[in-house]
Amino acid sequence: MGVRLETEALVARGVGALSRAAGRGGGTTLPGKLLWKLDPGAIDALARRLPQGVALVSATNGKTTTTAMAARILGSRARLAWNQSGANLLSGLASELVTARHAELGLFEVDEGALPEATARLRPRVMALSNLFRDQLDRYGELELVAERWRAAVSVLPVETTLVVNADDPIVGSLADDRVHALRFGLDDPRQARPALQHAADSKYCIRCGTPYEYEAAYVGHLGDYSCPACGHARSRLDVAARDIELRGLHASRFRIESPTGAVDVELSLPGLYNVYNATAAASLSLALGATLDDVRGGLEAFSAAFGRFERIPTGGRTVVVLLVKNPAGANEVLRTLETGVPPVLVLALNDAIADGQDVSWIWDVDFEPLLPHVANVIVSGERAAELGLRLLYGGLSEERLEVEPSLERALDHGLALVEAGTDLVVLPTYTAMLALREILAARGLVRPYWEGERP
Amino acid sequence: MRISVGHLYPGYLNIYADRGNIAVLERRAALRGHALEVRPIGIGEQPDLAGFDLLYVGGGQDREQALVAPDLVERAEAIQSANASGVALLAVCGGYQLLGRSYRGRDGSVMPGVGLFPHETVAGTARMIGDVLLECELEDGETRELAGFENHIGRTLLDPGAAPLGRVLFGFGNDGESGLEGCRVGRAIGTYLHGPLLPRNPWLADWLLAQALAHSSNGEPITLEPLADRLEASAFRVAAERARKRGGQR
Structure with missing residues (x-):
């Protein structure tokens, strides 16, 4: 594998540089597409060379921002292979693995549909799953189909992998039900709840019995503190929670992240409750990878915004x-x-x-x-x-x-x-x-x- | 005049922007001096369906459709007799399938439907997704075009002689083969086209309103006074162009 892999990687890197020189955008996926064609198994081998392993992030909304926040938090401790441009199919991951030669930790956002193959090939140490909303039905199909793919992805995870889930999303939270190592995050500040579920809320019927959930607090879409009045299925206890949330219009937000190892106050220069979710997801992922609460605060406070978001x-x-x-x-x-x-x-x-x-x-x-x-x-x-x-x-x-x-x-x-x-x-x-x-x-x-x- | 609309299961069947269709009907009725009153009908609620002038059934994801299907099938007789008494109806995507005779899943299981539309739907293997352009002739000698978006895995087979909503110019249509899309029974229209359908096809909204007004007044459908519809026309042009370029491609 060794010599062949080196040669393939060298060729693929050259193609990326050529693509940029030719003015064809960033060349972000071209080397990966080439490597992917030459030898799909190469990314498995490249991933296994990373001494600190791989962490994956997926969600309908917020994967780019969450991953970029985690990169800020973790970047001071490890050299990252990170698909910053948002190229999140297997070819994009391959490109990053090829070009980030001296990386220690792989940090990748993954397209919802590509998650089963990404988990099977990269065998992540930690995987964070944040939310499932109806999204581009012409491209991804119905929400339930994506959920089915995620169940398949989780089922092939190594038993030692830590699964980080958003407990406020009924389907996503349930993915951690049978995991040995799981970290459940969510929001816990009813002052920030919406008065009612929004028009297009998904997953508002109990995943076990079909009865409409009752919400103690609905935060973003169907994400919140839910329980089923018929069968009792309810949000799990949170391991990592964002509390005392204060939103400051288009400019910033403030909140406290409480975790099993303590609590930390964070000032984020991004607006909106959805970014509090992203920050809590990034914090949970980073804590699962061994970051400290100081790293979490430092990284989040230094964070400005992910590309175009x-x-x-x-x-x-x-x-x-x-x-x-x-x-x-x-x-x-x-x-x-x-x-x-x-x-x-x-x-x-x-x-x-x-x-x-x-x-x-x-x-x-x-x-x-x-x-x-x-x-x-x-x-x-x-x-x-x-x-x-x-x-x-x-x-x-x-x-x-x-x-x-x-x-x-x-x-x-x-x-x-x-x-x-x-x-x-x-x-x-x-x-x-x-x-x-x-x-x-x-x-x-x-x-x-x-x-x-x-x-x- | 007052137009009374029964909206079936809005909490469950709302996926392809069904509220857009309702908003269009409301506004176009109001601009002609008519008041549209929309009453949501949930599972187990039993209003007299023949008392409405228009019934609306939207589309849902499989899970939501399965949750409402038994309740809808129990209303089969009520829906059929409402249709026979001249109540107008629009059913989109999942609603269109559920109002047929049956749906056969890929595992061979057969789910009975309402039986208003003379068709059977069979789960296919590849989804039919994309822009669609139809040619319709709801009134003799009046051909009109209709632009929408389809996304379905069910192949809907009309009985021989059943009336479609229109002929497919670009796109897949009911089954990707027959060249037909949707179904019409009296004042009831079923279709896979969403997007939503009515904003960029205002003539169909007006046709439905005219049918509903006819029921409300116990008279014949009238011609509604035309509106400018400039933005509507431009939205239609772009959507029709999309269908010409990329409709019906897997």
Whole structure:
């Protein structure tokens, strides 16, 4: 294996450099695709060379952010092989394993559908699973199918693997039921609960008997402190809990993480309850890998944002604030962070490439309604701008306050012209619209391409 | 006039943005001076179905569909007689399947349906996913196009002579082979198309409203006064273009 593996890895690395030199983006998956073609078993061998093993993260929402937070926490202790760009299929993992030659610990976010193969090949020491929401049904299929894949993935984990689960999600929490080593995390602050389950809540019926769950507190979508009034199936006791949560609009949040080894107060410079979930997941994963609570605080407080998820980009005396949206649960949480200080102008961009989901029906499951009366102008953009415009008109936005501008560049400039100097322009793009937006801003010299991004 | 809508199992069958269809019906009725009243109907609730002017059944994931199926089948007679008495109906995706005669799973088990639509659905092996464009002729001599999105593993086979909703121009349709999509029985329409269906196909929303108004007034369907529908037309154009480019491809 040795010589052949070295040769393959060398060739694959060369391809990545060539791809970048040829101007074809970051070349993030090309070496991996090549290696994957040459010898799929190579990634098993490359992973086994990592002296501290491998940790995996998956979720419908928050995998990139959770993994990036864990990288901040763990990066001071170990050299990481980390798929920072979000290339989370097996080929993306292969690329990272090939290029990060002196890494000690593998830290990978994994696509929900790719999890069974990733667990079988990489045999993770720790695996963190955070949530399952309806997401891009045209691509992933129904939630239950993804859950089935995750059950299969968990069933092949080595017995010594620690499984980290979000206990607030009934299906995800139940994956840890028969594990010897498990860490269950969740939120525990009823002040932050939503008054009711949101419209598109998934998994709201008991996974054992089908009765609707009752919620002591529902935090994000169907995530919360649930119990079944008929059979008693309820959220497990939390090993790691976020308590005393304080949200500060679009800017920050504060909370205390309590774990079996003690508690630590954290100030996070990211908005929203969903990011408290991400931070708690990253903290749990890191603790399971041997990090200390000081590492956890230090890493989380030093963390700014993962690629494209939440970025503030100054431009001409104004700041473009970019918040990625890609499915109902995620979009609802992003909108919720805007509720405390509704921006006067909002740009929403909807594309329908494969990475966005070709089926755009999900925008109807997003609760735009509470926000619309408070926004002065909404510009809808992207390839499916008209669909999004209809969604908002039917949601109660008056026609005079709606502008339909499919060109992202023009939508951005109109938005910037409408906001006052020194204020923010909030832009909510889907995935490929976010990439296009970054390209526009990069061409103006305002952001760096992601493959040149900073590494901790 | 008042239009009374019975929305079956909104807590369970809501996956492909069904509330979008309801919102469109509400707004288009209001713009013509009619008030749409929507009553959710949950498991075990027994309102008189023939007292509604329009019934709506949405789509759900398999698990949710299985939870409501027994309750829906118990209403078979009530739904059929409501249809016979002129109540309009729209059923999308899972709702469309459940209102047929039966659903045969891959393990061979057969789940009985309501039997309103003359079809049987058989679980296939590959999902039929993508944009769809149909040509419909709900009124003689009036052909209209309908753009939507489909995502189903069930292959729905219409009985010989049964009326489809439309002919498939691009996409898979009922079974990927017959070139037919959906089904129509009187004022009842069943279809796999979601996205949701009505915002970008306002003519179908108006057709349904006209049928519901006819039931409400005990008269004949009237032609509703047209609306500008500029954004609707532009959303339709993009969706139809998608179907032409990428519909019906596995």
